Amino acid sequence: MGKISPVSSKYIVHSFIQVEGVVDRPDVIGAIFGQTEGLLGNELELRELQRSGRIGRIEVKLETRTGKTNGNIIIPSSLDKAETAIIAAALETIQRIGPCNAKIKVEKIEDVRVSKRHFVIDRAKELLKALTENVLPDSQEITDEVAHSVRMMEITEYGKDRLPAGPSIDDAEEVLVVEGRADVLNLLKHGIKNVISLNGTSVPQTIIELSRKKVTIVFVDGDRGGDLIVKELLRNAEIDYAIRAPDGKEVEELTKKEIHKCLRSKISVEQLNLDQGEFPRKKIYPKVVPRPIQITDEEKERFREMLEELVGTRGAYVLDPESNILGKVPTSELSSTIRSLGTDINAIIFDGIITREIVDIAERANIKYLIAMDSKVKQEDTRLNILTNTNI
Secondary structure, eight states, X not given: OOOOOGGGOSEEEEEEEEESSOOOXXXXXXXXXXXXXXXXXXXXXXXXXXXXXXXXXOEEEEEEETTEEEEEEEEEEOSOHHHHHHHHHXXXXXXXXXXXXXXXEEEEEEEHHHHHHHHHHHHHHHHHHHHHHHSOGGGGGSOHHHHHHHHHTTOEEETTTTEEEOTTTTTOSEEEEESSHHHHXXXXXXXOOSXXXXXXXXXXXXXHHHHHHSEEEEEEOSSHHHHHHHHHHHHHSOOOEEEEOSXXXXXXXXXXXXXXXXXXXXXXXXXXXXXXXXXXXXXXXXXXXXXXXXXXXXXXXXXXXXXXXXXXXXXXXXXOTTSOEEEEEEGGGHHHXXXXXXXXXXXXXXXXXXXXXXXXXXXXXXXXXEEEEEESSOGGGOSSEEEETTTO
């Protein structure tokens, strides 16, 4: 029987099979050919399609446990997309394998050309990176978009904390410390390679050790969170200069001109203390008079159910004033989501821990409730209503 070369196939049908009994690979293949025979007419007869090379070798992988058989069926096809979809649908009509009840579910039809396209793009980036490193200076004529892709590839992981960083940390006399990975990428995009990220709000040991060896400049967002990070670094590391992005802007969104303007206006630690006074040794937040949280039993039950749905997903629900779900986002995108939606949010429910940074952002957006697994912020330290799985 003829078979199609995997190279010439355009689509691959991926199916999952469940059998209420013990069967072997020949039983499954026999059922596929036998039970689809005559179903689709002569032009789509599986045996004839395989003889002519338009359907490839059918791969069946089975596993038997406790008297039941599960597995996968893979069928390569060089038919067009409509004919391939018909063949795939025909598989789901099979209800028995030998004497046993069976169920076949098509999981997806893969376009092989898409996979090849991704390979071409990734390989082209590798080749282009080698080209820009080895050819003469006229390689600068390469388009901005491709140059941007190359710089994205230059990001590395530095130190035992595996912090996102540029490739020139060890060689540079001074380093720029920024808040997150996106900040590193933006600076790399504009040719600044001696940059490293805190990757959070706490100060990693890698940054502490690095600050003792090199001139260290902290470059933070133009908001209260950025000010708090500067204070935290001053308490734990040997910082020489500080830079703050323009009010309301984040380092990750600055243009090349704005970045260089900020770098020229860096402030020494001595000037920072002179202008703003000594930084406190401990974070101090204004106390809020404790008050009972105004929430109905119906709201509490709905919040509890949503929180349980999110356990283990690292996701977050964003709710409108009527407690309807506006959307679900990864917790890593929670801060940017709150900033973009502004005052249209009533509550945030997420699988994680409430931090001071999230509280600050939520307060500016006038959010009423923050609900999470746990909280590092006490209720009396914020005007928000904080709920966790221990009090909801």
